Amino acid sequence: MARVDTGYDEIGYCARFRLETVSLVVFPFKDEPASLVANNIRTAARHQVVEEVWAVVAGEDNIANSLLDATRAISDETSTPIEIVLQQRIGSLRPGKGDAMNTAIRRAAEREWQRVHFYDADITNFDESWIDGAESAADRGFGVVRHRFPRASTDAMITWMITRPGLAIEFPETFLPRLNQPLGGELLLTRPALEALADSPTVGDRSDWGIDTLITYETSVLESGVYEHHVPDGKRHTLYGSLDDIRTMSLECLDAVASLHGRPAPGPEVPHGSDRPTPAPPDLKRTVAYDIEGSLRLLTSGWTPAEAELASGLPDAVEVPFLENRVRPNFAFMDADLWFAALGYLIDNFRLGDSAWESLAFRLWLSRVLAYTTGQALSGYSQAMRYLESTIGDYEKTSR
Ligand code: GDX
Numbered sequence: 001m002a003r004v005d006t007g008y009d010e011i012g013y014c015a016r017f018r019l020e021t022v023s024l025v026v027f028p029f030k031d032e033p034a035s036l037v038a039n040n041i042r043t044a045a046r047h048q049v050v051e052e053v054w055a056v057v058a059g060e061d062n063i064a065n066s067l068l069d070a071t072r073a074i075s076d077e078t079s080t081p082i083e084i085v086l087q088q089r090i091g092s093l094r095p096g097k098g099d100a101m102n103t104a105i106r107r108a109a110e111r112e113w114q115r116v117h118f119y120d121a122d123i124t125n126f127d128e129s130w131i132d133g134a135e136s137a138a139d140r141g142f143g144v145v146r147h148r149f150p151r152a153s154t155d156a157m158i159t160w161m162i163t164r165p166g167l168a169i170e171f172p173e174t175f176l177p178r179l180n181q182p183l184g185g186e187l188l189l190t191r192p193a194l195e196a197l198a199d200s201p202t203v204g205d206r207s208d209w210g211i212d213t214l215i216t217y218e219t220s221v222l223e224s225g226v227y228e229h230h231v232p233d234g235k236r237h238t239l240y241g242s243l244d245d246i247r248t249m250s251l252e253c254l255d256a257v258a259s260l261h262g263r264p265a266p267g268p269e270v271p272h273g274s275d276r277p278t279p280a281p282p283d284l285k286r287t288v289a290y291d292i293e294g295s296l297r298l299l300t301s302g303w304t305p306a307e308a309e310l311a312s313g314l315p316d317a318v319e320v321p322f323l324e325n326r327v328r329p330n331f332a333f334m335d336a337d338l339w340f341a342a343l344g345y346l347i348d349n350f351r352l353g354d355s356a357w358e359s360l361a362f363r364l365w366l367s368r369v370l371a372y373t374t375g376q377a378l379s380g381y382s383q384a385m386r387y388l389e390s391t392i393g394d395y396e397k398t399s400r
């Protein structure tokens with residue numbers, strides 16, 4: 001980071017340094033409680049290197065008066081400017097978090113910001129160590145810093161079953177499938193990365209949950225490299241109820257990773273570094289991240305002939321047991337190998353916005369998640385995590 005020498009301390013004649021105006025913190029937010037968003041804004045605004053904070057809101061209706069009052073008070077207290085920015089319509093897909101991030105990326109690029117941090121607004125354990133960790137890796141020359149953290153063994157089911165396998169299939173033997181949180185919304189972009197993203201039409205177009213995948217990919221090919229900063233306590237935020245709650249996210253993330261097919265892989269010259277992971281906190285090891293009972297009925301309800309017809313393109317070893325779901329829940333067959341085959345079929349053919357494809361993809365993913373949750377996830381946290389990690393390595397080695 002650029003530092004400006006401001007001379008000598010009156011008493012000790014020690015060199016003092018003033019931090020140049022470089023770091024901006026951005027929180028995209030939609031319907032989080034105002035008090036939670038305000039707490040996170042306060043943490044960022046109090047940080048010594050943070051010169052400005054933006055909260056990028058989904059719509060005017062999402063701005064509570066109490067948030068406006070709180071941000072004024074925080075700004076007075078910290079002397080840090082805080083802006084509530086209305087997200088712009090930038091992409092062509094569902095208007096969502098992608099439009100919010102792209103609004104901030106383009107605005108920050110125009111205004112010459114040197115470093116931009118992004119954090120989800122619903123984090124309940126956000127503190128200055130996140131900012132310190134990212135800044136310190138950027139000081140060491142990394143162009144992008146991604147936060148990584150332990151998660152419950154049944155959490156991150158999109159990451160483990162869609163995004164990392166997809167990256168393993170598309171970019172084997174690179175660091176991309178090994179990134180701990182390829183969907184993470186917590187990252188620091190330095191100026192070159194910010195400019196690259198602001199100029200990228202594929203990033204700009206990705207207005208939905210696919211934005212994280214696109215940012216992960218586009219920043220992985222930049223020569224300035226990627227560092228993963230470890231947050232030992234995990235990211236504490238709102239967990240979902242049934243897997244239905246993340247249906248849209250799963251489909252948009254599938255579409256995003258499939259859209260990377262044919263793109264060049266990051267070369268071996270791109271630096272990648274990571275903090276060493278630490279043991280997961282005990283409470284995370286006990287957490288079940290979603291309601292299994294509530295997710296079961298999703299396997300059997302609402303089948304259409306069009307969906308069954310699309311399922312006929314799957315290998316027989318998947319299709320036959322999978323179609324039993326038209327009568328009763330059947331998922332235990334979906335092991336890592338069969339999921340590899342099913343995911344390959346989806347990556348090649350899936351069409352976001354087509355209801356039969358969406359239903360098929362969601363149900364196949366559900367089968368895989370339930371098979372894992374009622375199988376390996378029961379064998380204890382460490383074993384489950386080792387198993388998940390081994391599936392990614394295996395996918396990298398298996399050619400389609
Ligand atoms: N402005 C704006 N507009 N903010 C949004 C919108 C939107 O349409 N949708 C969501 N957000 C904000 C939200 O308020 C929160 O601050 C953040 O984006 C993340 O949303 P949340 O509902 O907490 O998502 P979740 O399930 O925690 O997902 C995050 O982690 C996923 C993962 O790593 O598994 C999020 O960063 C995902 O992009 C990521 O896939």
Ligand code: MG
Pocket residue numbers: 120122237238
């Ligand atoms: Mg969240």
